[in-house]
Amino acid sequence: xxxxxxxxxxxxxxxGWHYLWWLVHRQPGRSLAxxxxxxxxxxxxxxxxxxxxxxxDDGLVPGHMTVLAGWTAAIxxxxxxxxxxxxxxxxxxTRVRMDAxxxxxxxxxxxxxxxGAALPRRVGAGEVVTIGVGDVHTIAQALTVVGPGVGxxxxxxxxxxxxxxxxxxxxxxxxxxxPVVALLAGPLARRLQGQETEYRERQGVLTARIGDLAGGxxxxxxxxxxxxxxxxxxxxxxxxRVQGYRVGSVASWVQALGVGLxxxxxxxxxxxxxxxxxxxxxxxxxxxxxxxxxxxxxxxVAFFLDMxxxxxxxxxxxxxxxxxxxxxxxxxxGTEQAPADPSVLHDPESGVRVRPGRLTALVxxxxxxxxxxxxxxxxxxxxNVTWGETRLDAVPLPEVRSRILVADNDAHFFADSLRNSLRxxxxxxxxxxxTPQRGAGLYQTCGCRRAGATSPHSPxxxxxxxxxxxxxxxxxxxxxxxxTDILQxxxxxxxxxxxxxxxxxxxxxxxxxxxxxxxxTDPEVLLAVEPTSxxxxxxxxxxxxxxxxxxxxxxxxxxxxxxLMLARADxxxxxxxxxxxxxxxxxxxxxxxxxxxxxxxxxTEEEVVR
Numbered sequence: 331x332x333x334x335x336x337x338x339x340x341x342x343x344x345x346g347w348h349y350l351w352w353l354v355h356r357q358p359g360r361s362l363a364x365x366x367x368x369x370x371x372x373x374x375x376x377x378x379x380x381x382x383x384x385x386x387d388d389g390l391v392p393g394h395m396t397v398l399a400g401w402t403a404a405i406x407x408x409x410x411x412x413x414x415x416x417x418x419x420x421x422x423x424t425r426v427r428m429d430a431x432x433x434x435x436x437x438x439x440x441x442x443x444x445x446g447a448a449l450p451r452r453v454g455a456g457e458v459v460t461i462g463v464g465d466v467h468t469i470a471q472a473l474t475v476v477g478p479g480v481g482x483x484x485x486x487x488x489x490x491x492x493x494x495x496x497x498x499x500x501x502x503x504x505x506x507x508x509p510v511v512a513l514l515a516g517p518l519a520r521r522l523q524g525q526e527t528e529y530r531e532r533q534g535v536l537t538a539r540i541g542d543l544a545g546g547x548x549x550x551x552x553x554x555x556x557x558x559x560x561x562x563x564x565x566x567x568x569x570x571r572v573q574g575y576r577v578g579s580v581a582s583w584v585q586a587l588g589v590g591l592x593x594x595x596x597x598x599x600x601x602x603x604x605x606x607x608x609x610x611x612x613x614x615x616x617x618x619x620x621x622x623x624x625x626x627x628x629x630x631v632a633f634f635l636d637m638x639x640x641x642x643x644x645x646x647x648x649x650x651x652x653x654x655x656x657x658x659x660x661x662x663x664g665t666e667q668a669p670a671d672p673s674v675l676h677d678p679e680s681g682v683r684v685r686p687g688r689l690t691a692l693v694x695x696x697x698x699x700x701x702x703x704x705x706x707x708x709x710x711x712x713x714n715v716t717w718g719e720t721r722l723d724a725v726p727l728p729e730v731r732s733r734i735l736v737a738d739n740d741a742h743f744f745a746d747s748l749r750n751s752l753r754x755x756x757x758x759x760x761x762x763x764x765t766p767q768r769g770a771g772l773y774q775t776c777g778c779r780r781a782g783a784t785s786p787h788s789p790x791x792x793x794x795x796x797x798x799x800x801x802x803x804x805x806x807x808x809x810x811x812x813x814t815d816i817l818q819x820x821x822x823x824x825x826x827x828x829x830x831x832x833x834x835x836x837x838x839x840x841x842x843x844x845x846x847x848x849x850x851t852d853p854e855v856l857l858a859v860e861p862t863s864x865x866x867x868x869x870x871x872x873x874x875x876x877x878x879x880x881x882x883x884x885x886x887x888x889x890x891x892x893x894l895m896l897a898r899a900d901x902x903x904x905x906x907x908x909x910x911x912x913x914x915x916x917x918x919x920x921x922x923x924x925x926x927x928x929x930x931x932x933x934t935e936e937e938v939v940r
Contacts, residue, residue, distance in 0.1 A: 334411065336438040338356075338433045338437050338440070339352075339356055339433075341437050341652075341655060343652045343655045343656060343933055344652075345361060345648075345649065345652060346644075346645035346646070346647075346648035346649040346652060347645060347648075349469075349648040349649075349651060349652050350469065350473070350641075350644060350645065350648050351591065352474060353429075353430040353433060353434070353469070353473060354473065354476055356429070356433060357426060357429050358380065360422060360425055360426050360429065361426060361476045362423045363422050364419065364423050364426050364476050364477035364480075365476055365477060365480035365481070367415055367418050367419035367422055367477065367481075368419050368423070368476075368477035368478045368480055368481030368482075369418050369462045369478070369480055369481040369484040369485070369808060370415050370419075370481075371412060371415045371416050371478075371481060372416065372478070372481040372482065372485035372626070372629070372630060373481070373485050373488050374408060374411065374412040374486065374621075375407055375412065375485070375626045375629075376485055376488055376489050376492065376623060376626045378405060378408060378409070378622060378626075379618065379619040379620075379621070379622020379623050379625075379626065380410065380492060380619055380622075380743075381401050381404055382401075382405065382406045382563055382615075382618055382619065382622055383615040383616055383618050383619030383622075384401055384615065385397075385398055385401035385405070385615075386614060386615035386618055387613055387614070387616075388401070388615075390921045392525075400830075402766065406584060409412060413608065419477055419478075422477065423473075423476070423477040423478075426473050426477070427470040427471065427474065428470070429474055430469060430470045430473045431466050431467065431469070431470040434465075434466045434469055434470070434651060435462065435466055437651070438458075438461055438466070438651060438653065438654060438655075441469055441655050441657075442458065442654075444659045445657060445659050446566060446659060446660075447710045448657075448659060448660045449657075451658050453654060453657060453812075456880065458654070460650070461647075461650055461651060463651050464647070464726070465647035465648075466647075466651075468647040469644050469647045469648055469651070471640055471643075472641050472643065472644025472645075472647075472648075473644075474637075474640060475637050475640065475641060476544070478630075478633055479637050481630070482629075482630035482631075482634060482637070483630075485626065485627070485630055486504075486627065486630055489504060489623045489624075489626065489627055490504050490505055492619075492623060493620065493623060494935050496612055496616050496619070496620060497603075497611070497612060497620075499602065499605060499606075500599060500602060500603060500606075500620060501894060503599055504563075504597065504599065504623075504624070504627065505597050507631065521580050529570070529574060529576075529577045529709070530571045532566070532569055532570045532573050536563075536567060536570050537564050546783045549611040551785060581639065591631065592627075592628040592629075592631040595624070595627075595628070595631060596624050596627075596628055597618065600620070600621050600624060602619065603608050603616075603617050603620040604617065637797045648815075662726060662727040663723070663724075664723065664724050664725045664726040664727060664729070664730075665724065665726070666720050666721075666724040666725055667720070667725070667919030668717065668720065668730070668733065669717055669718035669719075669720060669728045671686075672686030672687060672854060672855075672885055673717055673718030673719075674686060674716075674717075674718060675707050675715065675716075675717055675722075675734075675855065675885075675887075676715065676716045676717075677703055677706050677707055677713065677714075677715050678714050678715070678716070679706065679713060679714065679908075680702075680703050680706075680905065680908055680909055680910060681909055681910035682703050682707070682903055682905075682910055683903075684707065684855070684885060684887050685885075685901065687883055687884065687885060688885065688886075688900040688901060689877075689878055689881060689886045689888070689894060689899050689900045689901075690886065690887045690888070690899060690900065690901045690902075690903060691887075691888050691889075691890055691896050691902045691903070691916075692704075692887055692888065692889045692890075692900035692903050692905065693814060693889075693890070693891055693903065693905065693926065693929065693930075694889070694904075694905035694906075694908075695895065695905075695929055697859075697860065697889070697903050699906065699907070699908045700859075700889035701859060701889065702908065703889075703905070703908075704736055704857050704859055704887070704889060705736075707722075707734075707736075707857055707887070708734055708735075708736035708857050709722050709723060709727070709730050709734070710736065714716065714909060719909075733853060733854040733855060734851035734854070734855040734857065735848060735851055735854060735855070735856055735857065736857045736859070737844065737845070737847075737848035737856060737857065737858045737859065737861065738846065738859050739841055739858075739859050739860045739861060739863060739864075741844050741847075742831065743828060743829075743830065743831050743832040743840070743843075744830060745826055745827070745829055745830040746827070746828060747824065747825050747828065748817070748820065748823075748824050748825070748826050748827075748828050748843075749804065749824040749825060751828050751832075751843065751847070752804055752807070752824075752843070752846060752847050752850055753800065753804065753850065762811070788820065801824065803850060804846075804850060805817070806850040806880075807846040807847070807850040807880075808846045808877070809876065810845075810846070810876045810880035811842045811843070811845040811846035811848050811849060811873060811877075812842060812865075812869050812872040812873045812876060813839070813842035813843060813845075813846050813877070816835070816839050816842065816843065820936050821865060837864040838864045838865050838866070838869065840864075841861065841862065841864045841865060842865070842869075842873070844861075845858070845861045845862075845873070845877075848861075849877075849880055849881075852884075853884075854884065854885065855884075855885040855886075856881065856885070856886045856887070857887045858886070858887070858888050858889070859889050860889055860890060860893060861873070861877075861888060861890070861909065862872075862874070862890065862892060862894075863890075863892075867894065870892060870894045870895065874892075874894045874895045874897070874898045875898065877898070878898045891929060893916070893930055896916040896930065897916050897917075899916060900915075901913060901914070901915070902914060902915060902916050902919055902926075904919055904923055904925070904926045906925060911923070911926075912926060913923065916930075
């Protein structure tokens, strides 16, 4: 089975069928073993009716008790051997399915990492969740055809060969049975594939709505939009339910045929064989063997139908995976050298200039406006931003990521210890790629230096701790983010477990841990989005004072409307409709920019209420 750190290989993305075959081709030895064991298991089942026929014809004769005992013992040994073969077949096929499951997960996750920040703009979160939760399991189940599927074909041919000496008529009936079943079930399988595709599409939409609802419930309550969102969710849910009924209706017919047709098939062959035995055309032992052979074939015939059902669903799921894999990362055409020294970041679209070595605050009436500027400055959206005299998009992306860090105030936390959550940026680099979320949690933006490392392109900050051990740097970053009380409150300190998304911390604690993580990364340029929006005034004042000291000599841009943070900034840039309206110090803008004064005053009033 695929190792957690093994390269999953390059998938065949020409279509759903090609992807399923690629999964088989990636484990040829195991797939071949599954096919051989599945064939042996079903073929040995067909051996039991043959032995029973010999026991009846040769053993149920006066004076032939020894022959009867011999065939009885042979049937027992055959059953024991086949039980062992069945166990090995099941183990092998479980490994085949698990390999396909984890290989697909690795392929999808790896491609999501390569897509980076472009992922949420190219595909909905619900689509990715549906692939990761449901489609990978469906694809793995479809690979069952490798073992029992091949075995069903083999035993079908074997039984036909065993029936030929008994009766060509029965052989013809057996050989025609599966084509008839395929003709009856084929249209249903194609219809099921279409219904399943539409169901998966609706499921992805609904999953995305659930994620949006979970993440924005508090905001919806505040805006009074919870009812509208609930109505939209209820409508989508009803559509999904109706589509689920359609899928279930077709699937029920497929499964009903899988049980009913083999039974009818068994009855027809048995009736023909009984008529032939009554006319003396075959012996009683041969009648017993014919019934046994056909009874053995009931399983393969039923599996042919189930195989069609599973493959139809597997192809639909594989097509969704292939569609995701067809999304190409945004091209990195950067070939020019980045500025050797700290330089101005300039966004021509807004007019924002971030000067090196200074603490700059970006103020706007809408977080969307300031966030768009940060996206462009961090090269997360196409823009004409320049870095010194060089266009930012002309610099190789790994170089940009190694020197410029965008720290979101909702960056992800993975379940781990506090120590690893803070140091993840340095311990889990994925050089040369981008991550799905800016400054995203344990696995920070790719190419970032190890926590506490100093850029060769800029002067070291003036407040590095004298003790340069990892724990000392971590504690220093926590102090700068006013988060040492969190460390003291946790039972095991840095080794205390942190839940996924840090659900065992409050909103303000999560925000301070995110800030500490960004400071520990120590980038040359830090672009922090609303780093103190969830903090009380006292804690925010501590952060404002310590952040300025911790980032002394480094380039830092904060988006904020907090007077406590603005008062500490070297320069404040005020945006109106996404454009620079005024720049200066906080005190100067309060005096000369009425719009800025009104915006900050509103924020002050909200802070008092909070």
